Amino acid sequence: MSALPRAHELGLIGCHVCGLVCRDTPMDDAACPRCGSALHRRKTASYARTWALLIAGFLLYIPANVLPIMRTASLGDVDDNTIISGVMELWNKGSPDLAVIVFTASILVPMTKFFVLTTLLVSARRGSNWARPQRAKLYRLVEFIGYWSMLDVFVVALLTALVQFGIFSLVAPLPGVIFFGLTVVLTMLASMSFDPRLIWDGRTDDD
Amino acid sequence: MTDESRATPPDDLPQPVVRSRRVGISLIWLVPVIAALVGLSLVVHAWLQAGPTINISFQTAEGLTPGKTPVKYKSVTIGKVEKVRLSSDRDHVIVKVALEKSAESFATADTRFWVVRPRIGLGGVSGVSTLLSGAYIGADIGNSKEEKYRFKGLELPPAITHGSPGRSFVLHAQDLGSLDVGSPIYYRRIQVGQVASYQLDKDGSGVTIRIFVGSPNDRFITDSTRFWNASGVDVSLGANGLKLNTQSLAAVLAGGVAFQNPPGPHDSTPAKEDASFRLFGDETTAMAPPDGPAHYIRMRFKQSLRGLAVGAPVEFLGVNFGKVVSIKMDYDEKSQSFPIIVGAVIYPQRLGQANDKLVALAKAQGDDADLSHIVGRLVAHGLRAQARTGNLLTGQLYIALDFLPNAAKVKYDPNARPLEIPTAPGSFDKLQEQLAEIVDKIHKIPFDSIGKHLDDSLANLDSTLKQVNGQVLPQVSETLKGAQSTLGSANHMLAGDSPLQQNLGTTLQELRRMARSLRVLTDYLGVHPEALIRGRHADPAVREPAAEPTTPATSNGAASKGSKP
Structure with missing residues (x-):
């Protein structure tokens, strides 16, 4: 692999939009002469953006778990549930399968994303060449599961819209779900801001 | 870098355009800062919202769910049950309640807490809303500013919430009857209040009931208002027939207190808060004039008192002013007899004006409180107690104090306590004696x-x-x-076709003719008076009236003919 040159070694840069290859320039704010879009070797400020978004997402993940996300009222019996209490209630009331799904979507997936992105950021910054293909796979995994982490929000939104039977049954969203939704959006933005090519930067002596 | 030939780009590659520098990348850090601020604001908010935590002890935690059961004041949630645990002696449960910040003032000394559950009683149904929503803890705040964090919860909802306009009063009764907390107070059969609480007197001799009468009806309670227990059915048989007197059916079933001012002039000063009243058993006794202090008297009867019962009335000249409280038998060795000692309490105030005058007199003369000297004078004047028959059918006796003019003189000891009223044989005994006398007399015939x-x-x-x-x-x-034969002939003679009748008719006709000629004569003489001397000369104008045809001598025919000339 060491024989393979990289674009910036050749003094070249490719436009991400139209695919035009042009000469590299040390200037930061280069633009494609054909389509006018910004030219960059790597995504702009990838580390900073990813870190910032990741930290913001994590901060919001705390209220998302502490605050109740959904209120179910049935015949005057009002129940406010946080994510964890909902999972536990599902488990206790005889739906372990649903409990596992909700747990996976609401707790496991976001935590995995935080963990994976942090790992990727740290390792890429250090220019580590440890398990690069696996890290690339991890990144693709994070990108993929990102689509599905809105499950809780969808559940609350659907139930709120469907279960409106006045005194008999009522589901209402509570502030927690907003924080949860923001967390999911921020982590998705974080994973988008991360440039997977950073994994492959750094020392290439072992390639 | 290593392989120059492969890596050499074509020379005609274009140069990128260089644009002005954009805003620095540090802006992205605003996102986590905002997120942190939001989180921080939540923490601050939660911290600001957190009120005091209090512990309330209850007998049971029935219906209380940790983390769910709210604490409400006037249906507004002011806190939430956080935790329910047993007390260390396992005697009651301790409910830990987190009050909201705005409800800080509820953690004061005289706040009351109770559990609102559905309650169904004779007095009504309450807490129905909790059937579906589950129980909640009700709160009622007082005036105190003193902070307190441990409370003893009420087992029953308080009948009166703090600050409701009205006044509370205290009633003293012999027993509670069927009253309960929340029992209604009626004024003219309109509910105006409730029983707030009750408790035994310290010495156990009665019950003190606290009632609350809401504004504006509390102004009807004056210093002379009478209260009575309205839970009973009052049946009385009087001269007007059977009379059934009750309050509303609910009061009959669930109990209640009624009050009213006595008729006639009375003290109408509105009663003060917490004024004390007596609770009477029924309306009649309540509305009766006050009895005043009781006096004890004793009577010694030498006759059988069959039919005299404890509680029998004592009457003075027909006015009920006391009752028999004891009937005991004594033994007199001298006469080998068994006199009966009857004890009675009398309420002289029931005699009204007479009592006032007697008391005034006694005061003026320096008599004692029992009026023993005045009674002595009355006894000398013939005052005697008699056991009289009140009801001939049942033979029940009552004690009558009456003046017997020809009563035998008796010894009276004004210093004896209790006062002893001499007795006379009862009217029934007298009647028996008189009957015996009558029988004796009849026997002598x-x-x-x-x-x-x-x-x-x-x-x-x-x-x-x-x-x-x-x-x-x-x-x-x-x-x-x-x-009979005489009457027959008389009858025959009087018949229409008898000769007598015929003759009588003819005679009457003749008589009429005669009267007519007489009238003609007088007319003629009136015109020609000289005819008396000269005689009648022929005058065509004067015509001898023709003889009337013979008609039956009926008065009818005579009248019609007679009017013609």
Whole structure:
């Protein structure tokens, strides 16, 4: 692999939009002469953006778990549930399968994303060449599961819209779900801001 | 870098355009800062919202769910049950409640807490809303500013919430009857209040009931208002027939208190808060004038008192002013008799004005409170106690104090306590004596000789009647026959076709004609008076009236003909 040159070694840069290859320039704010879009070797400020978004997402993940996300009222019996209490209630009331799904979507997936992105950021910054293909796979995994982490929000939104039977049954969203939704959006933005090519930067002596 | 030939780009590659520098990348850090701020604001908010935590002890935690059961004041949630645990002695449960910040003032000394559950009683149904929503803890705040964090919860909802306009009063009763907390207070059968609480007196001699009467009806309670227990059915049989008197059916079932001011002039100053009243058993006793202090008297009867019961009335000149409280038997060795000692309490105030005057008199004369000297004078004047029959059917007795003018003089000891009123044999005993006398007198009547004389007289009467039958009756029948024939001939004579009648008719006709000629004559003489001397000369103008045709001598015909000339 060491024989393979990289674009910036050749003094070249490719436009991400139209695919035009042009000469590299040390200037930061280069633009494609054909389509006018910004030219960059790597995504702009990838580390900073990813870190910032990741930290913001994590901060919001705390209220998302502490605050109740959904209120179910049935015949005057009002129940406010946080994510964890909902999972536990599902488990206790005889739906372990649903409990596992909700747990996976609401707790496991976001935590995995935080963990994976942090790992990727740290390792890429250090220019580590440890398990690069696996890290690339991890990144693709994070990108993929990102689509599905809105499950809780969808559940609350659907139930709120469907279960409106006045005194008999009522589901209402509570502030927690907003924080949860923001967390999911921020982590998705974080994973988008991360440039997977950073994994492959750094020392290439072992390639 | 290593392989120059492969890596050499074509020379005609274009140069990128260089644009002005954009805003620095540090802006992205605003996102986590905002997120942190939001999180921080949540923490601050939660911290600001957190109120005091209090512990309330209850007998049972029935219906209380940790983390769910709210604490409400006027239906507004002011806190939430955080935790329910047993007390260390396992005697009650301790409910940990997190109050909201705005409800800080509820953690003060005289706040009351109770569990609102559905309650169904005779007095009504409450807490129905909790059937579906589950129980909640109700709160009622007082005036105190003193902080307190441990409370003893009420087992029953308080009847009166703090600050509701009105006044509370205290009633003293012999027993609670069927009253309960929340029992209604009626004024003219409108509910105006509730029983707030009750408790035994410290010495156990009665019950103190606290009632609350809401504004504006509390102004009807004056210093002279009478309260009575309205839970009973009052049946009275009087001269007007059977009378059934009750409050509303709910009050009959669930109990209640009614009050009213006595009729007539009374003290109408509105009663003060917490004023004390007596709770009477029924309306009649409540509305009766106050009895005043009771006096004890004793009477010694020498006769059987069958029919006299404890509680029998004592009347003075027909006014009920006391009751018998004890009937005991004594033994008199001297006369080998068993006199009966009757004890009675009397309420002299029931005598009204008479009592006032007597008391005034006693004061003026320096008599004691029992009026023993005045009573002594009355006794000398003939005051005696008698056991009289109140009801001839059941033979029940009552004690009557009356003046017996010809009562035998008795010894009276004004210093004896209790006062002893001399007795006289009862009216019924007297009646028995008199009856015996009458029977005795009847016994003395010589019924034998009367009977004999009567028998003789009857025999005489019999012979007389026989004589009458044998001799007088035949003669009577003959006489009657003669009378009958006489009447027959008289009848015949008076018949329409009898000669007498005919003759009478003719005679009357003649008489009429005569009267007519007489009238003609007088007319003629009136015109020609000289005819008396000269005689009548022929004058065509004067015509001898023609003789009337003979008509039956009916008055009708006579009248019609007579009017013609």
